[in-house]
Amino acid sequence: MTGNETFTIVAALIAIGGLGALFGGALSAASKKFAVQTDEREDAIIKILPGANCGGCGFQGCAAYAHAVVSGAAEVSLCTVGGAEIAQEIAEVMGVTAGDVRRIVAYVRCTGAADSERKYDYIGLEDCFSALNSIGGGPLECRFGCIGLGSCARACPYDAVTIESGVARVNRELCKGCSKCVTACPKRLITMMDYGAKSFVGCSSRSKGAVVRKLCGTGCLGDGLCAKNCPGGAISIVDNLAVIDYSKCDGCGKCAEKCIRNCIEFAPPVSRVNLLP
Amino acid sequence: MSFVSVISLALGAILIENFILVKFLGICPFLGVSKSQETAVGMGLAVTFVMGAASLVCWVIEALLLVPLGLEFARTVVYILVISSLVQFIEMFLRKAMPGLYLSLGIYLPLITTNCAVLGVALLNRQNGYNLLESVVYGVTGGLGFFVAIFIFAGVRERLELTADVPKAFEGFPIALVSAGLLSLAFMGFSGLKII
Numbered sequence: 315m316t317g318n319e320t321f322t323i324v325a326a327l328i329a330i331g332g333l334g335a336l337f338g339g340a341l342s343a344a345s346k347k348f349a350v351q352t353d354e355r356e357d358a359i360i361k362i363l364p365g366a367n368c369g370g371c372g373f374q375g376c377a378a379y380a381h382a383v384v385s386g387a388a389e390v391s392l393c394t395v396g397g398a399e400i401a402q403e404i405a406e407v408m409g410v411t412a413g414d415v416r417r418i419v420a421y422v423r424c425t426g427a428a429d430s431e432r433k434y435d436y437i438g439l440e441d442c443f444s445a446l447n448s449i450g451g452g453p454l455e456c457r458f459g460c461i462g463l464g465s466c467a468r469a470c471p472y473d474a475v476t477i478e479s480g481v482a483r484v485n486r487e488l489c490k491g492c493s494k495c496v497t498a499c500p501k502r503l504i505t506m507m508d509y510g511a512k513s514f515v516g517c518s519s520r521s522k523g524a525v526v527r528k529l530c531g532t533g534c535l536g537d538g539l540c541a542k543n544c545p546g547g548a549i550s551i552v553d554n555l556a557v558i559d560y561s562k563c564d565g566c567g568k569c570a571e572k573c574i575r576n577c578i579e580f581a582p583p584v585s586r587v588n589l590l591p
Numbered sequence: 592m593s594f595v596s597v598i599s600l601a602l603g604a605i606l607i608e609n610f611i612l613v614k615f616l617g618i619c620p621f622l623g624v625s626k627s628q629e630t631a632v633g634m635g636l637a638v639t640f641v642m643g644a645a646s647l648v649c650w651v652i653e654a655l656l657l658v659p660l661g662l663e664f665a666r667t668v669v670y671i672l673v674i675s676s677l678v679q680f681i682e683m684f685l686r687k688a689m690p691g692l693y694l695s696l697g698i699y700l701p702l703i704t705t706n707c708a709v710l711g712v713a714l715l716n717r718q719n720g721y722n723l724l725e726s727v728v729y730g731v732t733g734g735l736g737f738f739v740a741i742f743i744f745a746g747v748r749e750r751l752e753l754t755a756d757v758p759k760a761f762e763g764f765p766i767a768l769v770s771a772g773l774l775s776l777a778f779m780g781f782s783g784l785k786i787i
Contacts, residue, residue: 325660330669333652337676344680348687 355407356384362403363393368471370394370492383408394418394491417509419489420475420496422482424460424503425516425577430530431455441465443500455529458519460503469498512565513558517577520553532577540569540578597728602784604732610708611740612778617708621741622767624699631745632738633692634699637685639734641677641703642712646730648673649713650723670713675704708737744774 359380367375371392373382382388383404390408391401397417436445436453442465446452454461462480469475474488475495484495486509496504503518515534519526523535536554541547548562549569556569556578570580610616617638624634649670657663682700685693693700703709712733716726747770751757757766 322661326662326665329656329660329662330665330672333656333669333672337672341676341679341683344683348683350686350690 353384356380358407359383359404362396362400362407364395364400366395366471366490366492368395368490368492368494370490370494394493397490418491418506419486419509420484420491420493420504421507421511421514422460422466422475422484422504423514423516423518424458424481425579426456426459426481426530426532430459430533431528436461436463442498446500456519456526456533457521458501458503458517459530459533460499460501465500466495466498466504469494508560511560511563512581513563513567513569514579515556515558515577516579517555517575520555522554526554532575534577535575537574539572539574543568543572597724600725600728601732601735604729605736605739606778606781607784609736609740609778609781610711610733611737612775613782614708614711615775616711617706617737619702620699620706621737621744622764622771623702624696625741625745625748625767627695628742628745628749630692630695631741633685633689633696635734635738635741637681637696637700638703638706638708638737639731641674641681641706642709642734642737643727643731644677645670645674645709645713646716646726647723648677650716650721650726653717654723666714666717667710670710671704674709674713678704708733740774740778744771747774 357380360377363376363380365376369375371379371388371394373379373388373392379388379392383390390404390410391398393400393404394417432453433450433455434453436448438444438448440463442461442463445461445463451457452461460481462477462482464475464477464482466482467475467477471492471494472488472490474485474490476483476485482495482499482504484504491506493506496502496506501518507514516532517526517530517534519530519533521529521533523537526533526535534555536551536556538551538556540556541549541551544563545566545568546562546564548559548564549556550559551557558569565581567580570576570578604610608614611618611621620634620638624630652669652673653666657666657669662669678701681703682693685696685700712730716729719729721729748767751766751770755766761769
């Protein structure tokens with residue numbers, strides 16, 4: 315290496331490094347001069363929040379939610395990821411009481427796909443929207459059922475949704491209630507439920523009983539056996555489908571016992587895989 | 592440098608060789624922040640300031656540091672360093688002085704850093720061999736050209752939003768792109784305008 319080249323390299327290092335240091339120093343001076351008085355509580359809340367930026371609270375990320383809380387536009391208990399603990403901590407910062415935080419989790423209202431009738435074998439993009447736009451509105455005979463291609467599972471930031479024997483399944487313990495999967499499902503099969511709920515209708519089919527019987531092993535026939543046997547009168551049949559009124563449900567589990575189709579799940583285990591033969 | 596040549600340079604940068612509509616530099620904020628005239632004005636002023644200041648600082652650094660040391664090869668890196676520092680500074684200033692504008696500019700404010708019109712003006716100054724005064728004039732007027740273009744375009748889009756009966760398939764972004772093309776065609780008409 316000649317002396318000239320060495321000089322160029324050293325000069326470049328010093329010049330660009332020096333410029334960087336100069337600008338950095340100027341910027342840090344400017345940041346002091348133009349410092350914005352932000353509410354201390356806002357920074358404190360941002361630190362408390364999980365930082366998942368999932369949007370489950372209805373704001374654009376954790377910082378926006380913290381801003382809304384401090385300005386009084388939002389409740390302290392909206393963070394579904396943090397739940398009661400985080401709400402309590404935010405409430406302490408804000409000097410208010412947190413109140414009750416209802417933990418909500420997602421539930422897939424379909425249990426059937428593994429033994430349901432198929433029109434054809436779908437080979438294509440592993441995406442529910444694409445499959446539903448293909449021939450015949452997707453491979454499943456049942457218009458309402460889960461086709462199990464996992465758009466919801468990919469939408470879940472917490473890996474709480476998995477596909478088990480061809481149908482989506484939410485792990486209630488991992489679910490943080492951000493509702494991302496709800497909008498990811500083109501059939502709108504996923505609903506947000508109270509974490510404390512015990513009985514679930516695992517079917518969304520509004521077809522007549524005879525049709526459902528032909529297409530699916532576990533579909534709701536709408537025969538009303540559960541409704542008749544519910545001691546609290548919490549179940550009604552709407553459009554050939556059992557619907558549970560959770561304000562009346564006391565979680566006795568009678569409905570699941572009486573259901574001849576096994577489509578009502580009572581206190582469902584996190585995973586269903588081991589239950590299947 | 593005579594007064595006439597300054598005017599000629601300014602007119603050239605604003606109308607004849609408009610950075611957005613003729614040179615097609617800095618399209619990203621042009622399409623992104625042109626939904627309302629208010630934010631368009633803010634963006635236009637911010638870009639004008641950055642372009643003017645970048646021209647000045649880059650010229651000084653070029654003349655005092657890069658040329659004497661033979662470091663012309665590092666020009667792009669150094670220019671980007673200058674521009675990003677300036678943008679950071681503007682961001683701080685706006686956040687303090689105009690929080691409303693700061694919020695409405697959103698992500699496009701830090702994106703001025705990667706606005707090719709800004710780097711473009713600094714490099715063009717060098718390419719055209721402008722002296723200090725010419726560089727600053729070219730930078731500021733180039734920014735004003737950006738301002739004029741984005742302001743007109745925001746007005747067009749506001750009107751489109753309110754009054755035009757746009758076909759369903761063209762609603763929103765497509766019609767914005769079409770009108771940007773028409774505006775660009777209109778500015779091509781200035782190419783016949785030459786002083787001196």
